[in-house]
Amino acid sequence: MPPSAILGPDGRPMQRQTLAAPQATPTVTGVRPVLSEHPARGLTPERLAGLLRASEDGDATRYLELAEDMEERDLHYRGVLATRKLSISQLEVTVEAASDEPDDQAAADLVRAALDAADVEELLFDLQDGLGKGYSVVEMIWDTSRAPWRVVGFEHRDPRWFQFDRTDGRTLRLVDGTPDGAPLEPNRFIIHTPKTKSGLPIRGGLARAAAWAFLFKNFAIKDWVVFAEVYGHPLRLGKYGPGASEPDKDILLDAVRNLGTDAAAIIPQSMLIELVTSNVTGIDLWEKLANYLDRQVSKAVLGQTATTDAISGGHAVGQEHRQVQKDIERADGRQTAGTLNRDFVPVLVSVNMGPRPVYPKIRIGRPDEEDIGALVERVVKLVPLGLKVGMSTMRDKIGLPDPGDEEELLTVPGTAAETPSDRPGTDPAQTETASVRPAPEGARFDLDAAIAEQLATEGWDMGAVIDPVRELLDGADSLEEVRARLRDPEVLAKLLGAMDTSRIEEALTRGGTAAWLAGLAEGAD
Structure with a gap:
């Protein structure tokens, strides 16, 4: 496919030369420096208020540097923020095709292959850097030396190298030394702006909420150390x-x-x-203040304190707080998946398959926990009543793969095992019929399973029982008329006589006889 024919999700051609070279890289002139200042050194309330205001006015450099300092200097803030980041990076990532059409399935396989080839955990962790700072930018590294073009890596870029548009406060631009910055090249960046609060992204970072607690805690720790040095x-x-x-x-x-x-x-x-x-009292004042501020930071980052601080309340309180953390985890997973579905999936699929009306969806989250035992029990009871359940669906639910063509199958004791020759598409001449294997010695007979199997084998036809009742209801104009007819002995006798329960009775009799014989055999053993 020639480069000019490769289109992005917006239908515009993607240029090889532009896409081949990364855009957001450090500069020799210092416009996008690698080294940073450390605003936390000598931070005062006045300086903190000033750098927060400057971030709203378009210059967020000092605020972003402070957010980095906070993760390095405040161990509690670093711990709770890392907990939230790591919880997302460990979640299961799945890809759902847009439909069962071959092209949609191929598009989903393409995304799965790209994610398998990349370090997905590192990508998810880097995107969560936006939790503290308000946004995170990851640049896709493309290989355009051969067709199809592929994403071969993800590079987290320093947030100080970007600035928000001065008009809308939401569109990111690349810092290039000009007042307004340079526009970001399309189909290259994954921009994650976590929704921790409504409003401008630069004001949504958790570092902004925790900055004042960080400042006051530093004052408390400093005074505590001075006291310990002098009065110790x-x-x-x-x-x-x-x-x-x-x-x-x-x-x-x-x-x-x-x-x-x-x-x-x-x-x-x-x-x-x-x-x-020295007889000075009240020396635990600074410790209490530091612990109080840590608890407030825990609430801001994790929504609770039970998973980070020892509090009274026991197991019940811990479980309730853990549920809060799970709610936040689910929200972070959905937001991160939304970012990838917007900035990554359409680009990758369009490059290889052309723009499409719908694209595969990435899902990030823990799988829903399901009571497999209860599900199997319900299926065993309802299938004999006529419920139709796909075999592949049940295998997916209980986590079992489809059996191989030559694989030996488990069977219910007393029934013939299905062999490869019984399956469509196999040659009976190449297979042998499996013999019926008796139950292992010491195995107990499952009466419920035997009856359910017998009813399914005989074909429990509920229609023969329900149809006469349905005819009675259809012939009445009201519920009172139905009640009146049922009070008539002749009508009731006719209704019961029309119900054919012979097949059900026969199936139950056979199942009971089999259970009785199995009991005798077990007793003899």
């Missing part, structure tokens, strides 16, 4: 006599200082050093 040691009081000379005073001062560092000193016999213990 007893006061060392040196005393000298009225006739002490200046050299004697210097000797005493050095001795007092050495007691605070080396815990050893020598002084003349005429001098005295006294250790005075």
